[in-house]
Amino acid sequence: MGFNVIVKEDECIGCGACIAVCEDNFELKDGKAIVKNEIVEDIGCNQDASESCPMNCISVEEV
Template identity: 45%
Template sequence: MALKIDEEACIGCELCVQVCPDVFEMNDDGKSIIKPGSDENLECVDEAIDSCPTSAIIKE
């Protein structure tokens, strides 16, 4: 599985960080990013995807 963030869709609400702080963090531009080396298979990733108001988190 590959996980990515659509930076244009991300509004910086930080819900993904609140739901899954082991995988997501905010960058200097106020957009969500995936932490390098994080375990993208954690259960909270699916919850973060479902919580994102703009569907900016994409699982391929």
């Protein structure tokens, strides 16, 4: 059990909002957000990051 965190890179505008609320698991690379750990045991701040994204391009799904 855990969560699968994915950024749809082609939709990311590199605004940094997800990093501002969840630098534990997101970072900017070449102007796009990338997820440090796509599978996490605890949802932590990942849901907050998803909700902060103006492009709605972060998915957090229970796996």
